[in-house]
């Protein structure tokens with residue numbers, strides 16, 4: 289008798305798990321709450337789907353168990369992702385370290401997964417089937433799932449319901465509730481890869497500005513973390529890749545009711561500390577005597593809106609004569625360009641987040657991704673306590689964990 293496996297969730301992890309479990313001889317039913325599979329995949333990478341990264345390692349992820357994560361990433365790495373997709377018909381290419389479909393269309397990634405599931409006779413896909421309860425029947429060694437009043441029974445189940453990020457795509461957090469029904473704990477779940485809200489009231493004046501910058505986060509426990517890239521200023525705070533990369537950690541710091549102050553360097557290629565830099569520029573740049581106004585003097589240092597803000601924060605009026613302006617204030621403008629402090633008060637909600645940090649702890653699973661609380665139940669994807677940086681790491685984790693959960697769930701004694 290072949291094993292029957294129920295896969296809950298038809299996202300990146302669930303579809304991969306279903307394909308691998310069927311390839312390994314199991315009869316698979318994939319249960320998806322939406323009316324179609326893979327909705328979130330379509331919006332990934334701005335529609336281009338950044339599906340992996342050549343610079344892979346556990347340090348690219350947030351998790352309480354990096355050692356355990358490494359074991360799995362080593363078993364299914366970026367080359368394995370390339371081979372998996374090539375074997376089901378998708379050509380991929382590497383671009384700035386990221387892995388993309390050659391077509392640059394996220395829909396191609398979803399299509400090849402769907403076609404492969406259709407080709408596998410042992411996979412049955414049921415859409416519009418949201419699972420709301422799970423229980424292990426110890427006597428019969430079966431896993432029972434409820435969808436409304438319908439009860440489904442399987443030899444094994446793979447939970448791949450995603451997290452709570454972008455719930456419009458179907459991942460509404462119900463996976464966490466199913467995990468808790470089995471006795472699992474949860475590492476607190478917070479939005480990650482998300483915009484940050486700041487206290488300063490001047491943000492409206494610079495909304496829309498995009499600038500290369502380096503952001504420094506300092507925290508007693510985690511130390512100093514720097515992120516560089518294109519910073520986007522919005523009317524309530526900051527956005528852009530460097531902000532996304534820090535956002536999960538910042539949400540955990542804020543959860544502990546600690547203050548978060550970020551230092552932004554808008555001239556990250558300039559050498560030396562802010563004060564020395566400022567001294568140097570005062571000496572080297574055009575002397576104030578040659579300029580009419582303060583605004584004229586500071587033209588061309590940064591984006592005009594940003595520069596106007598720096599002048600105001602330093603206590604200078606852009607229209608005041610440069611000659612005779614307080615030299616300390618002039619220095620202060622330069623210092624602010626190198627080190628503008630902003631106070632983070634929170635982040636946007638799960639609706640705007642690309643992923644969730646936190647989830648089912650990895651040490652509540654075996655090395656085969658099987659629950660230690662409910663043997664026969666396996667886990668994959670974002671539902672677990674693994675959140676990757678921007679750059680294809682989250683999908684790499686979905687393929688990796690889905691692949692391994694599919695293989696492990698299908699093998700062994702029934």
Ligand SMILES: Cc1cc2nc3c(=O)[nH]c(=O)nc-3n(C[C@H](O)[C@H](O)[C@H](O)COP(=O)(O)OP(=O)(O)OC[C@H]3O[C@@H](n4cnc5c(N)ncnc54)[C@H](O)[C@@H]3O)c2cc1C
Nearest residue numbers: 297299300301321332333338419450458669670680682683
């Ligand atoms: C806008 C956006 C852009 C992104 N871009 C990238 C990118 O370029 N690269 C990258 O690596 N990552 C990216 N991510 C993150 C990545 O998409 C996710 O980490 C990944 O899709 C998670 O896969 P998953 O299968 O674990 O969960 P999901 O993709 O969320 O899939 C879970 C599925 O389970 C279903 N489901 C949930 N609960 C139930 C239930 N109780 N019963 C039945 N079905 C259920 C849901 O409907 C959903 O289809 C992006 C995310 C967003 C929101």
